[in-house]
Amino acid sequence: MAKLVIAESSHVIALGLLSLVKTFQDVENVRIVHEEEECCSVIEEFSPDILLINTSFLKLETMHRMLKIKKDEAIVVHIFNTPLPIGAPMEQVSILDSKDILLNKFDTILKRVRNLSDELDTEELSPREKDILKEVAIGLTNKEIAEKTFISTHTVISHRKNITRKLGIKTVSGLTVYAILNNIIQMDDIS
Amino acid sequence: MQITGDLKMVDVVQHDIQLLAVIQRLNIPLGFRERTVKEVCNINNVDLDFFLHIANSFHDKEFLDFKKFRNFPVDWIIQYLMNAHRCYVDYRIPEIERQIKNFEKQVDINEKNIALLLDFFRKYIREFNSHIEQEEKSVFPYILELSDILKSDNFDSPRRDKLPSISEFHDEHSSIEETLFDLKSILLKYLPPPVTNCLYNNLIFDIFRLERDLLDHAELEENVLYPLVKEMENELHSKQNLR
Structure with a gap:
């Protein structure tokens, strides 16, 4: 699933792009930014996977700042107000492009985002993560887990982040339910 | 439109x-x-x-923009939020709990799972109720007092005992949202459906709907009410300094 920001001062063009990208299943959430000043804060808070930015929209310094705060793997696509040569790369779209060309380009971009996230998502928990999950589920704090398993608190936290990402469960009580359902711990283990 | x-x-x-x-x-x-x-x-x-x-x-x-709400008495917003609370506490949440309980009667193989789920949901209800109670017993009265003081000429600071800062409230909202999110994940991803699909789906629909509603509710509190309160606090502060 991809999150997208459209940074475009023209209301009509922004809405046009929005209706186009919404036809893709992979697009989870879209934000439109009309003001240059809002651009960086929105990107920081929303952390999009794809940024659609009109080349006439941002000053050079804002562009630099934005490139710094975006996610490393996020793809930047430039929107041009002028026609582009045939065979222009997928990261460049023109407001004059036909629907087919635009759909093609977005399709390629979204495929790339999908590949990136596939690499990140190995769904199964590693044996190590299962061990940590067990301790979390019976109610130990990060510090207690670190002491018990001879790793740093920092490592415990990073394991927990990965567990949450893989399972889609954020709270301790949720993790406990998961652990019992999957026989990682028994009902009697929790007091 | x-x-x-x-x-x-x-x-x-x-x-x-x-x-x-x-x-x-x-x-x-x-x-x-x-x-x-x-x-x-x-x-x-x-x-x-x-x-x-x-x-x-x-x-x-x-x-949605809090500036548009400046012209309305803040107690209208609070009354609206409290009416929403009643709807959650008196109807929506008991209804979800009733559905989970119903499953209990229909199956025994998965009994452990259902008990687990009920436990988890009850914990959520406790968290939710105490959040609402705190809002109604300390946050809302504080805001009403603040607005009364601003209307009068007597700018004494309102009693602010036991009131957490607005930002702590924000944290609490997100923890309540997270628990509901987890419940959904567990139902969709990890719990083998214990009863007829139709009943099970109904429960999941209800939870989704509640989640969406609570998000809207939290948005009104966080993006309208709290910014307005901050403005009121600043106004009071500057009036106090003037004296």
Whole structure:
């Protein structure tokens, strides 16, 4: 699933792009930014996977700042107000492009985002993560887990982040339910 | 679509059925006949402008902006939020709990799972109720007092005992949202459906709906009410300094 920001001062063009990208299943959430000043804060808070930015929209310094705060793997696509040569790369779209060309380009971009996230998502928990999950589920704090398993608190936290990402469960009580359902711990283990 | 006073109320609701919740929380009864939004508001003593602002914010997130709510007495917003609380506590949450309990009767193989789920949900209800209680017993009264003080000429600071800062409230909202999110994940991803699919789906629908509703609710608190309170606090502060 991809999150997208459209940074475009023209209301009509922004809405046009929005209706186009919404036809893709992979697009989870879209934000439109009309003001240059809002651009960086929105990107920081929303952390999009794809940024659609009109080349006439941002000053050079804002562009630099934005490139710094975006996610490393996020793809930047430039929107041009002028026609582009045939065979222009997928990261460049023109407001004059036909629907087919635009759909093609977005399709390629979204495929790339999908590949990136596939690499990140190995769904199964590693044996190590299962061990940590067990301790979390019976109610130990990060510090207690670190002491018990001879790793740093920092490592415990990073394991927990990965567990949450893989399972889609954020709270301790949720993790406990998961652990019992999957026989990682028994009902009697929790007091 | 922007909702305006001269539209027919029935058309507005048919256009966006979610607005039924808003109408109910403003104590407007159904049976609109051919009346316009303006007429329905007049009959029921609801301020037309206030209705339009709440309904439009609900209908279109782009519209939501606390500055537009400056002109309304803050107790209207609080009354609206409290009516929403009643709806969650008296009806929506008990209904979900009843459905989970029903599963208990229908299966025994998965009994352990259902017990687990009920436990988890009860914990959520406790968390949720204590959040609402705190809002109604300390946050809302504080805000009302603040607004009374600003209206009077006596700028003493309101009693602020046991009141957490607004930012702590924000944290609490997100923890309540996370628990509901987890419940959904567990139901969708990890729990083998224990009963007829139709019943099970119904439960999941209800949880999704509750989650969406609570998000809207939290948004009104965090993006309208709290910024307004911060402005009120600043105003009081500067008036106190002037003296």
